[in-house]
Amino acid sequence: MGNQKKFLQKLFNILESKEHEDCIQWSPDGKSLLIISGELFEEQVMPSYFNSTKISTFYRQLSQYGFKVKQNEKKQKQFYHSNFEQGNFEKLLNIERRQRQLNQDYDSIISEENKKLKNELKLLQKQQQVIQAQLNIHTQIYLLICKQIKNVYDYLKQDEDNEEECRIFFESIIQIFKGFNHDIAQNIFEELKNIGGPLSPQPSPILFPYLKFN
Template sequence: MEYSKLPIFLIKLKSMLDDQCNQHIISWNNQGNKVIIHQIDEFKSSILPLYFKSTNYSSFQKQLNNYGFKNFKQSSRQCEFYNQFWTHDYQRIHLIIRKKHNLEDVNSTSNFMSSLLLLISNQKQLMANIEMIHRQQSMISQNIYQLHTESIKQQDLIINLPELQI
């Protein structure tokens, strides 16, 4: 079995289970067909940070769900996860496939959010441009008024020029 072709999540889960130091926190059941997390709190604080960027336990559960694992919660401190292809001998591990609809939903949501953020950014830029144009228009209007006032003064001066020469 070539494990390098497996999804990273499954490789990390396998590593957790294979590490003898973790056996009191996470292990196989006696039949070797369920993963048992014996101490959820300790799993959250000491195991998750070693293997994943996110130490959020619900994210870990969602990943398990995405790969077809069923949760058999036994108590608030312990739970079991089952997937028909996930066994202690890893013989059928290659048959575990991530649910496609979740991936499509994530991609769809991600694309939507990216588009929305781009739209918001463009809207902010347009608003800034409109504000700049408004300021420029106001300055131009003031200049036109000043030029018009100056023009009237010069016209008056030209009209009164012959009187001043006498």
């Protein structure tokens, strides 16, 4: 087998030996190869067998020999060629390397990867926007809570006999800010209702949408 086809011989022997099945192996029907883990393949196989550390180089070589690529149900890359199958070394002689044709399949693979990365980036950007919007809402909630706290405090300060109620109120508020536990928050507002007065905060589904009101 000529120097150009040593690549195919190495690849065939790797698959037949099953030494690196954690990153590359035959498909169940033995008619294509599966990339189980691109990272492991780059780390364990590429430097030892192909004098490279870039899996993109490996993909390009497969494309040059006419391999087609698809993605299986596990989202693994699956490369196939009519003359490349398990246990049939002789058929490798029928595989010819493309000399002048542009590497359209390789470009297609790279384009697919770039498209996937762009879509993932767009999704992350949308998620970031949603998170930022949620943070803005929570900031407004906290500001409204603080205003309500100030109103209650000012109201309670008007009467020196309300010192104990002030202590209970602010201890309760601390519990709210610790995590907005539903049961704790509900009990706190029951306490605040008992304080009474025109400036007492009322449980509001706008301020506290996580609470259920009768």
